[in-house]
Amino acid sequence: DIQLTQSPSFLSASVGDRVTITCRASQGISRHLAWYQQKPGRAPRLLIYAASTLQSGVPSRFSGSGSGTEFTLTISSLQPEDCATYYCQQLNRYPLFGPGTKVDIK
Amino acid sequence: QVQLQESGPGLLKPSQTLSLTCTVSGGSISSGDYFWSWIRQPPRKGLEWIGYIYYSGSTYYNSSLKSRLAISKDTSKNQFSLKLNSVTAADTAVYFCARVRGGTEDFDYWGQGILVTVSS
Numbered sequence: 001d002i003q004l005t006q007s008p009s010f011l012s013a014s015v016g017d018r019v020t021i022t023c024r025a026s027q028g029i030s031r032h033l034a035w036y037q038q039k040p041g042r043a044p045r046l047l048i049y050a051a052s053t054l055q056s057g058v059p060s061r062f063s064g065s066g067s068g069t070e071f072t073l074t075i076s077s078l079q080p081e082d083c084a085t086y087y088c089q090q091l092n093r094y095p096l097f098g099p100g101t102k103v104d105i106k
Numbered sequence: 107q108v109q110l111q112e113s114g115p116g117l118l119k120p121s122q123t124l125s126l127t128c129t130v131s132g133g134s135i136s137s138g139d140y141f142w143s144w145i146r147q148p149p150r151k152g153l154e155w156i157g158y159i160y161y162s163g164s165t166y167y168n169s170s171l172k173s174r175l176a177i178s179k180d181t182s183k184n185q186f187s188l189k190l191n192s193v194t195a196a197d198t199a200v201y202f203c204a205r206v207r208g209g210t211e212d213f214d215y216w217g218q219g220i221l222v223t224v225s226s
Contacts, residue, residue, distance in 0.1 A: 034210075
Protein backbone atom coordinates (compact mmCIF):
# COMPACT_ATOMS: atom_id res chain seq x y z
CA ASP A 1 0.00 0.00 0.00
CA ILE A 2 1.11 3.55 -0.69
CA GLN A 3 2.19 5.56 2.35
CA LEU A 4 2.32 9.35 2.61
CA THR A 5 4.60 11.37 4.83
CA GLN A 6 4.58 15.11 5.38
CA SER A 7 7.32 17.39 6.61
CA PRO A 8 7.55 19.26 8.78
CA SER A 9 4.78 18.12 11.12
CA PHE A 10 4.70 21.61 12.62
CA LEU A 11 6.01 24.97 11.53
CA SER A 12 5.87 28.45 12.92
CA ALA A 13 6.50 31.41 10.63
CA SER A 14 5.97 35.14 10.48
CA VAL A 15 3.35 36.99 8.49
CA GLY A 16 4.70 37.54 5.01
CA ASP A 17 7.07 34.56 5.09
CA ARG A 18 7.25 32.02 2.29
CA VAL A 19 6.22 28.63 3.64
CA THR A 20 6.79 25.24 2.03
CA ILE A 21 5.31 21.90 3.07
CA THR A 22 6.51 18.64 1.55
CA CYS A 23 4.51 15.48 0.96
CA ARG A 24 6.27 12.27 -0.05
CA ALA A 25 4.67 9.11 -1.39
CA SER A 26 6.21 5.67 -0.94
CA GLN A 27 5.49 4.88 -4.60
CA GLY A 28 5.09 7.03 -7.66
CA ILE A 29 1.62 8.52 -7.98
CA SER A 30 2.14 10.66 -11.06
CA ARG A 31 0.35 13.93 -10.30
CA HIS A 32 -2.56 12.34 -8.44
CA LEU A 33 -2.27 14.51 -5.34
CA ALA A 34 -4.44 17.11 -3.64
CA TRP A 35 -3.88 19.53 -0.77
CA TYR A 36 -6.41 20.57 1.88
CA GLN A 37 -6.52 23.20 4.59
CA GLN A 38 -8.35 22.47 7.83
CA LYS A 39 -9.04 24.98 10.57
CA PRO A 40 -10.09 23.84 14.06
CA GLY A 41 -13.69 22.70 14.22
CA ARG A 42 -14.12 22.97 10.47
CA ALA A 43 -14.23 20.62 7.53
CA PRO A 44 -11.18 20.45 5.27
CA ARG A 45 -11.09 22.78 2.29
CA LEU A 46 -9.68 21.75 -1.07
CA LEU A 47 -6.81 24.03 -2.09
CA ILE A 48 -4.92 22.26 -4.88
CA TYR A 49 -5.74 19.27 -7.07
CA ALA A 50 -3.79 17.36 -9.70
CA ALA A 51 -0.65 18.43 -7.82
CA SER A 52 -0.62 22.01 -9.07
CA THR A 53 -4.11 23.21 -10.09
CA LEU A 54 -5.57 25.86 -7.84
CA GLN A 55 -9.14 25.16 -6.79
CA SER A 56 -11.60 27.92 -7.66
CA GLY A 57 -11.78 30.63 -5.01
CA VAL A 58 -8.45 29.78 -3.37
CA PRO A 59 -6.04 32.73 -3.02
CA SER A 60 -3.19 32.77 -5.51
CA ARG A 61 -0.58 32.82 -2.71
CA PHE A 62 -1.15 29.06 -2.53
CA SER A 63 0.62 26.92 -5.10
CA GLY A 64 1.49 23.27 -5.56
CA SER A 65 4.17 21.43 -7.47
CA GLY A 66 5.71 18.02 -7.90
CA SER A 67 5.08 14.66 -9.46
CA GLY A 68 5.94 11.05 -8.82
CA THR A 69 6.91 10.76 -5.16
CA GLU A 70 7.64 14.30 -3.99
CA PHE A 71 5.21 17.20 -3.83
CA THR A 72 5.20 20.65 -2.27
CA LEU A 73 2.60 23.13 -1.12
CA THR A 74 3.85 26.69 -0.98
CA ILE A 75 2.29 29.73 0.62
CA SER A 76 4.10 32.65 -0.97
CA SER A 77 3.28 35.18 1.75
CA LEU A 78 1.84 33.75 4.94
CA GLN A 79 -1.27 35.50 6.25
CA PRO A 80 -2.85 35.22 9.73
CA GLU A 81 -5.84 33.40 8.27
CA ASP A 82 -3.53 30.67 6.97
CA CYS A 83 -3.10 29.25 10.48
CA ALA A 84 -4.38 25.73 9.97
CA THR A 85 -3.41 22.13 9.45
CA TYR A 86 -2.58 21.15 5.89
CA TYR A 87 -3.09 17.65 4.52
CA CYS A 88 -1.97 16.07 1.31
CA GLN A 89 -4.08 13.32 -0.20
CA GLN A 90 -3.08 10.79 -2.82
CA LEU A 91 -5.56 9.70 -5.42
CA ASN A 92 -3.68 6.88 -7.07
CA ARG A 93 -6.09 4.12 -6.16
CA TYR A 94 -8.11 4.69 -3.04
CA PRO A 95 -7.91 7.98 -1.17
CA LEU A 96 -5.27 8.29 1.52
CA PHE A 97 -4.45 11.39 3.53
CA GLY A 98 -1.07 12.41 4.84
CA PRO A 99 -0.56 12.92 8.58
CA GLY A 100 -0.83 16.71 8.36
CA THR A 101 1.32 19.81 8.92
CA LYS A 102 0.23 22.37 11.46
CA VAL A 103 1.09 25.94 10.52
CA ASP A 104 1.23 28.63 13.18
CA ILE A 105 2.07 32.32 13.19
CA LYS A 106 5.07 33.48 15.24
CA GLN B 107 -23.91 25.77 -4.50
CA VAL B 108 -23.61 22.17 -3.36
CA GLN B 109 -24.23 21.58 0.34
CA LEU B 110 -23.91 18.40 2.37
CA GLN B 111 -25.30 17.83 5.85
CA GLU B 112 -24.63 14.87 8.13
CA SER B 113 -27.24 13.62 10.57
CA GLY B 114 -27.53 10.80 13.06
CA PRO B 115 -26.97 9.85 16.69
CA GLY B 116 -24.03 11.41 18.45
CA LEU B 117 -23.62 8.81 21.19
CA LEU B 118 -23.38 5.04 20.89
CA LYS B 119 -22.50 2.18 23.18
CA PRO B 120 -19.86 -0.38 22.25
CA SER B 121 -21.11 -3.12 19.91
CA GLN B 122 -23.92 -0.95 18.54
CA THR B 123 -24.28 0.09 14.90
CA LEU B 124 -23.33 3.58 13.81
CA SER B 125 -25.82 4.94 11.27
CA LEU B 126 -25.37 8.31 9.60
CA THR B 127 -27.08 10.01 6.69
CA CYS B 128 -25.77 12.72 4.41
CA THR B 129 -28.35 14.94 2.73
CA VAL B 130 -27.16 16.64 -0.44
CA SER B 131 -28.63 19.86 -1.80
CA GLY B 132 -27.69 21.89 -4.84
CA GLY B 133 -26.62 18.81 -6.76
CA SER B 134 -27.83 15.33 -7.57
CA ILE B 135 -26.24 12.14 -6.26
CA SER B 136 -27.45 10.58 -9.51
CA SER B 137 -24.79 12.45 -11.47
CA GLY B 138 -22.18 10.20 -13.03
CA ASP B 139 -19.55 12.88 -12.52
CA TYR B 140 -19.15 12.31 -8.80
CA PHE B 141 -18.68 9.79 -6.03
CA TRP B 142 -20.18 10.36 -2.58
CA SER B 143 -17.91 9.65 0.32
CA TRP B 144 -17.49 9.32 4.07
CA ILE B 145 -14.33 10.39 5.90
CA ARG B 146 -13.68 10.42 9.63
CA GLN B 147 -11.31 12.17 11.98
CA PRO B 148 -10.68 10.89 15.53
CA PRO B 149 -10.18 13.63 18.11
CA ARG B 150 -6.87 15.45 17.57
CA LYS B 151 -5.90 13.08 14.78
CA GLY B 152 -5.77 13.02 11.01
CA LEU B 153 -8.27 12.18 8.29
CA GLU B 154 -9.25 8.64 7.37
CA TRP B 155 -11.18 7.79 4.23
CA ILE B 156 -14.01 5.36 5.00
CA GLY B 157 -15.53 4.65 1.60
CA TYR B 158 -17.65 5.96 -1.22
CA ILE B 159 -20.60 5.16 -3.43
CA TYR B 160 -21.09 5.89 -7.09
CA TYR B 161 -24.34 6.86 -8.80
CA SER B 162 -24.60 3.30 -10.10
CA GLY B 163 -24.61 1.96 -6.56
CA SER B 164 -21.08 0.59 -6.76
CA THR B 165 -19.26 0.93 -3.47
CA TYR B 166 -15.58 1.17 -2.56
CA TYR B 167 -14.44 0.69 1.03
CA ASN B 168 -11.36 1.18 3.14
CA SER B 169 -10.04 -2.34 3.58
CA SER B 170 -9.53 -1.80 7.31
CA LEU B 171 -13.27 -1.18 7.80
CA LYS B 172 -14.75 -3.27 5.02
CA SER B 173 -15.97 -6.14 7.18
CA ARG B 174 -18.11 -3.79 9.32
CA LEU B 175 -19.15 -1.24 6.73
CA ALA B 176 -22.03 -0.56 4.37
CA ILE B 177 -22.65 2.58 2.33
CA SER B 178 -25.96 2.98 0.53
CA LYS B 179 -27.97 5.69 -1.19
CA ASP B 180 -31.54 6.87 -1.55
CA THR B 181 -31.79 8.70 -4.83
CA SER B 182 -35.37 9.80 -4.19
CA LYS B 183 -34.22 11.72 -1.10
CA ASN B 184 -30.83 12.71 -2.55
CA GLN B 185 -29.17 11.10 0.45
CA PHE B 186 -26.46 8.56 1.07
CA SER B 187 -25.82 6.69 4.28
CA LEU B 188 -23.19 4.96 6.33
CA LYS B 189 -23.61 1.95 8.58
CA LEU B 190 -20.70 0.73 10.68
CA ASN B 191 -21.45 -2.17 12.97
CA SER B 192 -19.83 -3.46 16.16
CA VAL B 193 -18.42 -0.07 17.09
CA THR B 194 -15.75 0.42 19.75
CA ALA B 195 -14.18 3.48 21.36
CA ALA B 196 -11.74 3.53 18.44
CA ASP B 197 -14.63 4.55 16.18
CA THR B 198 -15.13 7.78 18.12
CA ALA B 199 -14.57 10.53 15.57
CA VAL B 200 -16.00 13.41 13.64
CA TYR B 201 -17.63 11.90 10.57
CA PHE B 202 -17.71 13.96 7.39
CA CYS B 203 -19.55 13.33 4.16
CA ALA B 204 -18.06 14.76 1.00
CA ARG B 205 -18.38 14.86 -2.77
CA VAL B 206 -15.59 13.34 -4.83
CA ARG B 207 -15.00 14.55 -8.36
CA GLY B 208 -14.56 11.75 -10.84
CA GLY B 209 -11.39 12.09 -12.86
CA THR B 210 -9.40 14.10 -10.34
CA GLU B 211 -10.92 12.16 -7.40
CA ASP B 212 -10.51 14.98 -4.93
CA PHE B 213 -13.01 16.00 -2.25
CA ASP B 214 -14.39 19.36 -3.35
CA TYR B 215 -17.44 19.78 -1.11
CA TRP B 216 -17.70 18.67 2.51
CA GLY B 217 -20.37 18.56 5.17
CA GLN B 218 -19.67 20.30 8.46
CA GLY B 219 -19.10 16.99 10.22
CA ILE B 220 -20.82 15.23 13.09
CA LEU B 221 -19.15 14.00 16.26
CA VAL B 222 -19.94 10.41 17.12
CA THR B 223 -18.81 9.20 20.51
CA VAL B 224 -18.71 5.54 21.47
CA SER B 225 -18.80 5.09 25.22
CA SER B 226 -20.34 2.73 27.71
